[in-house]
Amino acid sequence: MDWDKLRIFHAVADAGSLTHAGDVLHLSQSAVSRQIRALEESLSVTLFHRHARGLILTEQGELLFDATTAMVKRLDATAARIRDSEDEVFGELRVTTTTGFGTLWLAPRLTALYKKYPALKIDLMLEERVLDLPMREADVAIRMKEPSQADLIRKRLMNIRMRLYATPDYLAEHGTPETMADFSAHRLICQHVGAAQVAAGATLVQQLIANDIPSMLTVNNYFGVLQGVLNHIGIGVLPDYLTEDFPNLVRVLDDVESSEVPVFLAYPEELRHSKRVAAFREFVTEEIFNYRKRQQS
Numbered sequence: 001m002d003w004d005k006l007r008i009f010h011a012v013a014d015a016g017s018l019t020h021a022g023d024v025l026h027l028s029q030s031a032v033s034r035q036i037r038a039l040e041e042s043l044s045v046t047l048f049h050r051h052a053r054g055l056i057l058t059e060q061g062e063l064l065f066d067a068t069t070a071m072v073k074r075l076d077a078t079a080a081r082i083r084d085s086e087d088e089v090f091g092e093l094r095v096t097t098t099t100g101f102g103t104l105w106l107a108p109r110l111t112a113l114y115k116k117y118p119a120l121k122i123d124l125m126l127e128e129r130v131l132d133l134p135m136r137e138a139d140v141a142i143r144m145k146e147p148s149q150a151d152l153i154r155k156r157l158m159n160i161r162m163r164l165y166a167t168p169d170y171l172a173e174h175g176t177p178e179t180m181a182d183f184s185a186h187r188l189i190c191q192h193v194g195a196a197q198v199a200a201g202a203t204l205v206q207q208l209i210a211n212d213i214p215s216m217l218t219v220n221n222y223f224g225v226l227q228g229v230l231n232h233i234g235i236g237v238l239p240d241y242l243t244e245d246f247p248n249l250v251r252v253l254d255d256v257e258s259s260e261v262p263v264f265l266a267y268p269e270e271l272r273h274s275k276r277v278a279a280f281r282e283f284v285t286e287e288i289f290n291y292r293k294r295q296q297s
Contacts, residue, residue, distance in 0.1 A: 192220060
């Protein structure tokens with residue numbers, strides 16, 4: 001099959017419109033339409049259903065779009081490797097991790113990375129969904145469990161636990177609970193048990209709410225939980241890595257905590273020699289090492 005026609009087909013399928021694809025490709029609508037017709041004729045299939053609202057892929061079109069999507073991602077990965085310099089670190093690096101870890105731990109530390117590599121462009125994708133690294137949805141991932149895919153290089157960074165924290169102001173006004181029974185006089189702030197989160201965190205929340213806590217604030221990520229705690233609304237379930245950046249947080253009920261959650265850095269085997277990936281891996285590893293060192297001192 002003609003790659004130019006496949007490239008144009010992919011742009012049309014992605015945009016859902018001949019006009020929008022033409023804008024992206026810098027081609028006229030008629031030129032795009034001719035190429036699509038020629039591709040359909042060469043394959044003896046119809047690739048799009050034409051509607052007034054745009055184009056919809058046929059079943060055959062969806063099969064071809066899946067194939068061109070994989071091709072585009074592979075080409076992007078190859079281009080990324082080609083652009084890697086022997087001596088410099090520059091270009092785009094797509095990093096994915098959870099909203100909580102990305103906003104509360106990673107993003108505040110990126111200043112040091114940019115200071116060392118000012119030409120680096122980081123696309124930070126924060127979501128609970130696990131992006132597919134081999135399919136090039138991201139270059140590097142920091143995940144709260146060990147990746148299961150065999151074609152990934154992975155490095156264990158640290159272990160974290162979810163614990164209970166409050167501010168001194170909140171505890172001064174409401175008192176410090178000594179046992180779970182004392183929670184009847186307090187408000188719990190946590191992620192909703194059904195929200196996307198690590199299993200250990202959800203389990204701890206289930207254990208806590210089994211104590212019939214009368215007042216709660218639930219949020220769908222740890223950033224929101226932290227804001228509730230910092231504004232003295234109640235006692236929150238938060239990851240223990242926050243204590244370094246928020247030293248005024250007071251741990252409550254020291255015997256209440258989640259099981260350990262492993263934190264892994266992972267990236268595709270094909271990016272083993274990427275200068276950008278290596279720079280990011282070394283940066284995160286050094287930050288974790290320094291964090292552990294300060295925790296032990």
